[in-house]
Amino acid sequence: MKEKKKDSTAVRGGTASTSRASISGPVPRQDAPGKISGVASYIGDLCFEGMLYARTLRSTVPRARIVSIDIPAMPEGYFVVDARDVPGKNGVHMLTDEQPFFAEERVNYVGEPILLVTGPERGKIDQILRGIRVEYEEIPPVFGEEDSKNPRIPPLFGERNLFCEYEIRRGEVEEAFFDADFVFEGCYHTGAQEHVYLEPQGTAGVFDGERVTVYGSMQCPYYVKTALVGGLGWKEDRIRVVQATTGGAFGGKEEYPSIIAGHVAFAAIKTGRPVLLVFDRAEDVVCTTKRHPSLIRMRTAVDDRGAIRGMEIDIALDGGAYVGLSPVVLQRAMFAATGVYRIPCIRVKGRVFATNSVPTGAFRGFGAPQAFFAVEMHMHSLAEKLRKDPLEFKRSYLLSMGDPTVTDGRMKQEVPLPRMIDRLCKLSGYEKKHRAYKKEKTRRGIGVSLFFHGCAFTGSGEKDKIKAKVLLKKEDDESVSILVSNVEMGQGAQTTLKKIVAETLGCGLERVRYDNPDTDRVPDSGPTVASRTVMIVGGLLAKAAGRLKRRMDEKGEVKIEERYVQPPHIEWDQDTFTGDAYPVYSWGANAVEVEVDPVTFEVRVIGVWGIYDVGTPIDERIVGGQIEGGISQGLGYATIELLQKENGRLRQKNLTDYIIPSSMDFPDPVYELFSSSYEHGPFGAKCAGELPFVGVAPAVAAAVQNAIGRPVRRLPVSPEYLFEAEHDED
Amino acid sequence: MKIKFTVNGRPETVDTDPMRRLLDVLRDDFGFLGVKEGCGEGECGACSVLVNGEIVFSCITPVGTVEGSEILTIEGYRNTERYRAIEAAMEEAGGVQCGFCTPGFVLAAEALLRKNPHPSEDEIREGISGNLCRCTGYSGIVEGIKKAAESEGVW
Ligand code: FES
Ligand code: FES
Numbered sequence: 001m002k003e004k005k006k007d008s009t010a011v012r013g014g015t016a017s018t019s020r021a022s023i024s025g026p027v028p029r030q031d032a033p034g035k036i037s038g039v040a041s042y043i044g045d046l047c048f049e050g051m052l053y054a055r056t057l058r059s060t061v062p063r064a065r066i067v068s069i070d071i072p073a074m075p076e077g078y079f080v081v082d083a084r085d086v087p088g089k090n091g092v093h094m095l096t097d098e099q100p101f102f103a104e105e106r107v108n109y110v111g112e113p114i115l116l117v118t119g120p121e122r123g124k125i126d127q128i129l130r131g132i133r134v135e136y137e138e139i140p141p142v143f144g145e146e147d148s149k150n151p152r153i154p155p156l157f158g159e160r161n162l163f164c165e166y167e168i169r170r171g172e173v174e175e176a177f178f179d180a181d182f183v184f185e186g187c188y189h190t191g192a193q194e195h196v197y198l199e200p201q202g203t204a205g206v207f208d209g210e211r212v213t214v215y216g217s218m219q220c221p222y223y224v225k226t227a228l229v230g231g232l233g234w235k236e237d238r239i240r241v242v243q244a245t246t247g248g249a250f251g252g253k254e255e256y257p258s259i260i261a262g263h264v265a266f267a268a269i270k271t272g273r274p275v276l277l278v279f280d281r282a283e284d285v286v287c288t289t290k291r292h293p294s295l296i297r298m299r300t301a302v303d304d305r306g307a308i309r310g311m312e313i314d315i316a317l318d319g320g321a322y323v324g325l326s327p328v329v330l331q332r333a334m335f336a337a338t339g340v341y342r343i344p345c346i347r348v349k350g351r352v353f354a355t356n357s358v359p360t361g362a363f364r365g366f367g368a369p370q371a372f373f374a375v376e377m378h379m380h381s382l383a384e385k386l387r388k389d390p391l392e393f394k395r396s397y398l399l400s401m402g403d404p405t406v407t408d409g410r411m412k413q414e415v416p417l418p419r420m421i422d423r424l425c426k427l428s429g430y431e432k433k434h435r436a437y438k439k440e441k442t443r444r445g446i447g448v449s450l451f452f453h454g455c456a457f458t459g460s461g462e463k464d465k466i467k468a469k470v471l472l473k474k475e476d477d478e479s480v481s482i483l484v485s486n487v488e489m490g491q492g493a494q495t496t497l498k499k500i501v502a503e504t505l506g507c508g509l510e511r512v513r514y515d516n517p518d519t520d521r522v523p524d525s526g527p528t529v530a531s532r533t534v535m536i537v538g539g540l541l542a543k544a545a546g547r548l549k550r551r552m553d554e555k556g557e558v559k560i561e562e563r564y565v566q567p568p569h570i571e572w573d574q575d576t577f578t579g580d581a582y583p584v585y586s587w588g589a590n591a592v593e594v595e596v597d598p599v600t601f602e603v604r605v606i607g608v609w610g611i612y613d614v615g616t617p618i619d620e621r622i623v624g625g626q627i628e629g630g631i632s633q634g635l636g637y638a639t640i641e642l643l644q645k646e647n648g649r650l651r652q653k654n655l656t657d658y659i660i661p662s663s664m665d666f667p668d669p670v671y672e673l674f675s676s677s678y679e680h681g682p683f684g685a686k687c688a689g690e691l692p693f694v695g696v697a698p699a700v701a702a703a704v705q706n707a708i709g710r711p712v713r714r715l716p717v718s719p720e721y722l723f724e725a726e727h728d729e730d
Numbered sequence: 731m732k733i734k735f736t737v738n739g740r741p742e743t744v745d746t747d748p749m750r751r752l753l754d755v756l757r758d759d760f761g762f763l764g765v766k767e768g769c770g771e772g773e774c775g776a777c778s779v780l781v782n783g784e785i786v787f788s789c790i791t792p793v794g795t796v797e798g799s800e801i802l803t804i805e806g807y808r809n810t811e812r813y814r815a816i817e818a819a820m821e822e823a824g825g826v827q828c829g830f831c832t833p834g835f836v837l838a839a840e841a842l843l844r845k846n847p848h849p850s851e852d853e854i855r856e857g858i859s860g861n862l863c864r865c866t867g868y869s870g871i872v873e874g875i876k877k878a879a880e881s882e883g884v885w
Contacts, residue, residue, distance in 0.1 A: 012869055032821045035829025036836060037813075038764020038804035045763040196864050198768045198776060198830040247766075247830030248864050281769040490828025490865045621824045625866055629827065632867030655773035655862070663855045663868040 012624060012668065021675065023503050023683050026621035030495045030514070031488055035245075043202035043217045043244040048274035051204075054081075054118040054267055055125045055277070057132055058287060059107035062143075062356040062648030063156070064136035066105055069114070072131045078119035081267045088233025092262060093226050094255050099322035099359070101231055101262040107136070108156065108321035109358050110649050111287035113259070118267045118275050141356035141648050145295075145316060148353065156321065157354040163319045164327040164352050168334060168577050170408050171345025176310030180301035184382045188298065188374035190697075190715040192318075192643040193291035193636075194652070195363060196660050199247020201256060201288060202278035205264030212265045213240040218257040219249045220527035221485050221517045227258035228265055239265075242518040246489040250633070251362030253489070254529050255325055256288050282654045289361030290643060292317040292329055292352075296337075296374035306386045308344070308397065313337045315350040315371065320359035326352040329360075331458050333367030335406050335581040339375035340417060340450045341397040348406060357648045362529060364633065364693045368453060373715055376449045376698035381711050390702065391430065391448050395421060398450075409580035412569055413678070417450055420589045420611040420674055424448065427670060428591035428609040437706050444606075446593040447702025451695040454582030455687035456532035459574050462583075463566040466526040468536055472501065472544040474558040475513075480505065480548070482514045482541060484525040486533045491689050492622035493533050499618055500538045500682045504545035505552065523561075531586075531687035534618055535678070540564060542682035567680045584678050586686045587613040590631075590699040596707045601719035601726070603639050603704055610671035610695070615678045615686030623673065627692040631669045634696025636661045639716050735796050737762070738806025748794025752786075753777045755793045756803060764804035764833045768862070775861030778834035779803050785841040785860065804833035812840060815881040816874070825874035827865035834861050839875045847885035851876065 034040040071080055083090050083102040090104065091097030103114045114134065117125045140153045147153050148161035155161045177183060203216035212232065218224055221241045228239045241261070246253060260277055267275040279288075297314040315333050319326040330350045337348045383393035398418065403411045425431055433446045456462055471483035482501060488494040498512045505512075515521075525537045544562040551558050572579040593607040608631055617623040640659050644651040652658035677684030701712040704722070714721050734743045737760060744759060753770075756762045756779065765788055768776030772790040779788045780802040807813050816836050819825075826832050835858060842849060842857030849857060854875045855868070863871060879885065 012873065026824075028821060029824070029826060031829065032826045033817070035826050035832050036817045036820055037808045038762075038833040040829055041763070042766070042830065044767065196862075198774060198828065198862065198864050199766070200768070246828065248828040250864075280767070281771065281774075492827070625824045625827055625870060628867035628869045629865045630867075633864065654771050655769045656771050660862060660864060661867070662859050662862060663872065664859045666867075668869045668872075669867070 021616045021683055023499060024617045024620050026619055027495065027499060027509060029492065030498060040245045042199055042247050043204060043215060044278045046204050046215055046244060046276065048204070048206060051274040051276055052118045052120055052271060053122045053125060054116045054264065054275050055129060056116050056263070057114045057129055059103060059110055059112040059114060061107065061136050061138055062110050063141035064107050064138045066103065066107060067135040067137050070133040074128070075124070078117065078124065078128060079271050080115050080117055081263070081270055082115035085266045085270050086231055088231050091230065092258050093230040094258065094324055095327060096323055097230055099324070101259060109356055111358050112321070113263070116263055116267055118271060143355055143648055145353045156356060161354045162351050163323040163354055164330060166330065166334060166350050166577065168348045168407060169346070170404065170406070171310065173310045173312060173345045173347045176301045176345050177312070179303065180309060181304040182302055184300045184302055184385060186298050186378050186381060186713060188296045188377055188713050190294045190370045190373055192293045192360065193363060193641055194285060194643050194658050195250045195252030196655070197248030197250055197252055200279040200281055200284040201253065201260060203257060203260045203264045204274060204276045205268035206274045207268040207272065211238045211240060212268060213242060214261045214265055215242045215244050216257050216261055217246045217253055218243055219253045219487055219489060219529060221487070221519050222524045223255065223527055224258050224261045225519050228261055231262040232265060240518065240520045243487045243516045245516065246487055249489040250364045251366065251529065252288055254362040254527065256361065285650065285652065285654055285658065287358060289324065289359055291363040292319065292326070292360040292367065292370065294370035296370065298374055298378040300378065300382060310345040311338060311343050313346070313348045315348070317352045318355055318360060319352040320355060320357050322359045324359045324361045326360065328458060329362070329367040332454070333371040335454060335458065336368045336371040337375060338406055339372060339379070340399055340452055341379065342399050342403045346406060357645055358650065364630065364690050366530065366690065369637070369694050369697060372449065372451045372694050373698045373701065377701055377713060380702050380705065391421070394450060405581060407577050407579060407581045409571070413584060414676065416587055416613050416674055416676055417589065420587065420613065421450070423672065424589045424591050424609055424611045428593070428607065430591050433593065434706060443596045443598055443707050444594065445703040445705065445707025446591060447699045447706055449590045449695040449698035449702065451588050452585040453531060453687060453691040453694055455584050455586060456536050456582065457530050459572040459581055462536060462564055466564070468526040468540060468564040469523040470525045470537060470540040470544055470562050471523050472541060472548050472560045474548060474552065476556055480512050482512060483522045484537050484541070485517045485519070485522050486525055486528045486537050487517055489528060491626060492619065493528065496534055496618045496622060497538055497541055500542050501545045503683070504542050505549050531689040531691070534685050535681045535687055536564065538618070538682040538685065539680065583680065584686055586615065586688065586691045588691050588695045590695040592699040592703045594700065594703040594707055596704060596722065601722040603700070603717055605635060605666050605700065607667060608635070608669040610669055610692065611674055612671065612691060613674040613676050614688040614691065615681050616675055616684035617673055617688070618683060618685050620673070623688050626688050627671050628669060630692025631696055632661050632666065634693045635666050635700065637716065638697035638700035642716055642718055731794065733793055733797050735798060736800045738803060744793065746793060749792045752788040752791040752793045752796060756788060762803045762805045766830055766833065768830065773862065775834040775838060776831055778837045778861065780837055780841060783841065783844060785838050804836060807837060807840060812884050815884045816840070816878045819877035820871070820874035823874035823877055824870035825866060831861060831863040835863065835871055839878065843879055843885045848879055
């Protein structure tokens, strides 16, 4: 019938590099057949004998003391599970464990879980939930940073409502501002964003009288396991976590699943029956984490020759009601604060404030998209102020090898941006278009963004916190099993990791096995986050495979273990945030062309271009998929994905009012890979998953700025915002 | 109430509340788990099935309304030659990532191609506009359908 072609036409993007690594050619995606045919089993598809369903009663107010909960008599076979059923600590372990599994005396956001009703029929559960009355005594809520100064509102966290606060300085920044000819300032806002992984979150708990097993749609089986150890107060060996096929995650299934893993574990223990908890979309929107909204103030000291002398950057993120991963998100934002530019001296301040709203958390890019939006728009506007071409201006400040980073580390590798920009201009026709649109007032515009993504965990996280360990096992039947805790969630990890092992061993892909992680079988190779899976875990597997290769002739089982060792070039001090925040960076450049409707102020995207350096792509088709998907999500973030809070409640409730890109909204992106090679990555690979998201929004905003001739300082660039900007006279 | 219809070629009768969602009947009563629930509001297309050849969101379809109809889910469709053409093309074009949307897209593609075997790119984009994918940005899916349409004599 059809012949499978394996030429590069299978990849819509091209490869600009002259030396294409042999591993990069696309192979059949290992998980595709099961997914296309509907055979793949997601969490909602699991079924256990005697299984019960569950649903959560959630807070309907942003902040209150719970006065009483009135629960009608339960029909036979139905149970309530709440804080009293948490055998260990009622706190979900992440960075801290102050977020409860179930609210006890207080609720701190609309959607906070109070109790679970579990039983055999879903309709009946809903009916029971409707009969439960919670009496609240409301407490004045904290909705924004300014509320922490209001003496009538008791603080939500600490004395100042700050989950964390950091400052980084490099160089004599006061002097730079003192000597400045003028100071250029700008405030940049970004909104919240919903992940909309297409599969809503869910978990299932099974208790056999001795051990608990939790199945779930998740990125980090060992985060879940650690949270269960805390919540159950049990020894690790009584807890097992198994990942179910995961229908998209994007960071949304990094920390959140730990909460509902606890819920089903407690429910399974209490009822003695397996319990399945799967959200519907509306519930998922109400209670799972969002991208942090941000306000970033930038000040740049400019001397009398129009040169940048220093920058002061102040980053404020809304963390919601519990700290979650916010400090780490803030750190990534701060380390990206000056973008891809060489700035002589800097001060970056950052803080995450608490509000009585649904917690914010991990989301593709992890703080970097907010920072890049601010710095890219700031540099763009500063260039215009100096009557220079924005791209030329940016080009004159590009970091290069040996330059200091925000944290006073050194750029240890070549920065390929100059060549990437040349190629981007050629593909997109940027220069000519930009000039023409500026003059013509056609309401068309084109904009460029330049960005990086620091690969893997920040600072010494890999060495000191994660300490990844992988196993590679030659089985009796001569197949080779990959034993890692990193999950396939759509990003292609299964195929990519198999490919790394098969290529190293010099064997066929079919000989290498990878099953969904099960903590009884796999060691802790760390969470599936921070674009670390290929570079760190794949790197360890390549090493293990190299060792296994020499022992492939041995009879029977051979087990090879490999542990993370930090490459010698990294120096980092976590207390002072000094040194190399990341082992290496992936790079990107985007151009976006838009047309702004003069009547409706809608932004129509006409073209999107991208050039990326992710090191060696392990599989061009998979990397291409990350690029296309990341761009689409970025275009949504930049234009149509509006997630607003009103008095602590989300205005958008489901996919009817929270709009994500459809097949009709945006053109196909045109992109190319620039493949440099990183010596510590497997086959030279760096990171690819988050990078393509990071630069999209600033390129869109710059294009709109070019089209309307006014500064764009807010995301999403919605018609309402543009209408205001247009009618704002100053 | 007794409701009769054909699912994946087999005549069936269910005795149930006619207001129950077709999605739940297909998943819970018949175990056709390739029918997914992404939103429950008729917005995402993950629950798509074919009812008399037309694409229908089973999450907003009361089972009472399909009396006498022919229903096709991915479980029935995957045994066809057309399915194999779409499967191969989707794989090759990189139209699958997390896969949660995929069975819905496959059926949307079938609904499109059976009416219009040689669609233009715009027609493809329109044909699948009721289905959401958060992973791929649609490029791979559109190309997959385009490639499938090139298979000789299948549609
Ligand atoms: S689940 Fe039916 S359209 Fe989304
Ligand atoms: S592949 Fe994940 S939603 Fe389409």
